[in-house]
Amino acid sequence: MDNHISDHTTIVSDAALKTAQSVDKDRQWSRLMQLAEIGAIPGGGVNRQSLSTEDRQARALLVRWALARGFEPSVDDFGNLYVRRSGRNPEAPPILTGSHLDSQPSGGRFDGAYGVMAALEVLEALSDSNVETEHPVELVVWTNEEGSRFAPGAMGSMVFTGKVSPQQWLDVTDDEGTTLSQALMETLDALPGLPRRPFGFPVHAYIEAHIEQGPILEAEHLSIGVVTSIQGVRWFTVTVIGETAHAGTTPLRLRKDALQDALAAIQALNTFMNDSTDVLRFTIGRLVLEPNSHNSVSALCRFTIDLRHPDPSVLRAKGDAIEGICIDAMRACTVQVTQNLELPCVAFPEAIVDAVQTSAQALVIGHRRMPSGAFHDASFLATHCPSGMIFVPCAKGLSHNVAESISPEDAAIGTQVLAATIVELSRAINLNPAVILDK
Ligand SMILES: [Zn+2]
Incomplete structure (x- = not known):
């Protein structure tokens, strides 16, 4: 009996399996560790807040890795960074995959960074296995997902999807009084010469790999969470004046x-x-x-x-x-209540959820369907294009914490499922958009 994978070749394409098998666990892990040195803090975490010097260093490192493999980096006016591997049809809307490189002030090494490194590994695995996708595949780094330095979070994906105009946030300041506009300009200037992209270009599908940030997968000894939905969020500020x-x-x-x-x-x-x-x-x-x-x-x-x-x-x-x-x-006293953020409950389209689940099955990987308790950039992309997420387990569910930890094996397994899903989605013609509940 040969390996398990051959028993399942009928449910995903050979190209999907070949790409998944080309995922290089050691290469991905070594990149994650190199990235973790940028903004490293005691305890094994990182402080790499949005549009900081460390964020710029991380972006520069990613662009170096991308150029070394002949991929094409580009950026939009809000600093969202893209890395393209072209497909058979250069006019086709790309499949986007990625996450964020910024962290909380005492954040972990994998929140966001994992999804970006998984995306890069998928691009490399596609090239290593000589797989040509119909659609281009693009890695994306969304600007300021965490919102710890400049509030609120997920600014980059909100601007990209047209939910908010970038002008609305240019005057937001950090604790030192630096404006977002200043920090953004310095970030864009640090990578001169990158082609500029428009906001909101058509996207075939968006898939984000991320650590679970919760304890369920580890407790159930599963390597993959097939994310079905993201719960809705409302943020308020209450000011009592006496x-x-x-x-x-x-x-x-x-x-x-x-x-x-x-x-x-x-x-x-x-x-x-x-x-x-x-x-x-x-x-x-x-x-x-x-x-x-x-x-x-x-x-x-x-x-x-x-x-x-x-x-x-x-x-x-x-x-x-x-x-x-x-x-x-x-x-x-008197009181003022203002709402700062409202994210709808999102149900990812069945076509995407199915593609993730089928890939996990074909690769014989323990998985379960689950909702996401945290919001992600995918919450916003879901309003723009068919979207989905893949979770990998993290130790004790810890996140936004220097002790955040994942295993190299789970990191590679998550990327294998991501790779197979992307190749499968590139073959699909019609993908239904996400259901935004109570828009
Ligand atoms: Zn994150």
Whole structure:
């Protein structure tokens, strides 16, 4: 009996299997480790925030690798970076595959970076196996997925898909007061001579490989998550405005204490968001006080809300109620609630989900279908073209953490499935777009 793969050749093409078999585990791993040196921080993580010096170094390294293999790099005006391997039909819309190179301030080595290195490995595997695809295949690096330096996240994919005009974000500043426009200009200038691409060019399909950022695959000893959907997200900022006063002289009944009213609002929100099924995700991740002084009543308390749910009707109802609950909770202060981000629940098209699953089956790889709890650039691409995602397991589900870890074997398996999926999708003529639930 020869290898398992030959038992399944009928369900995917020879070209798909040949490309998957050309994925080079050691080459991919060595690239991931070289990339991880850029912005390396103690504990094994990286600090490679968007449009920083480190981000620029990572982009330059990728372009060097691409040029060395004869692939064609290009960039758009928002810094989204593309690397093209042409296909049989140069006019055909490309299959895009990639993720992001930026990280959280104390991020891991694989969030985003894995999807970009997997994409490069697919391009190389295609070349090594002499497979000619009908459509060009392009690696993409989306600018500022993380949103930690310049908020919000996923800016590059939002601009590409026309959800937001780039002008809206050019004046956003980081903590040092650098504008996004300045950082973007320096990033574009650091790679001179790259051809410029328009936003929103036609795309045949988008496939993003990513670490799971959750514990399910590892717990079930599976190497591949076939991602079916991404739960919806709403971000809010709540600003409670009171008045500062002397902590020693001002009676409590006369205070407009912003922190105390904010705590009342948070308590009311916690009660309202309680979900016995534990599906809803409600997080207050940032809280800022002014003047933030030991012996002063707080004049201002600002906190953020991250709300997620896979059911659009629940997400809408819970999110819409936030403002009223906060207003009702105020005793002496006033409150403003603003929504900063709203991402719809996305169901990936069956044609893409099937292509991923069939590839995993053909390669005899343990897999399961699963939703994504985190949002990704694919959330936005899904509004533009047929899209999908492939997850690989990460140790203990840890992410946004220096201890984030994947194995070289799983990294290679994920890329094999990505490669086979891309070759199969290049043969498909009609792909249905994603279903955007509750658009
Ligand atoms: Zn990511």
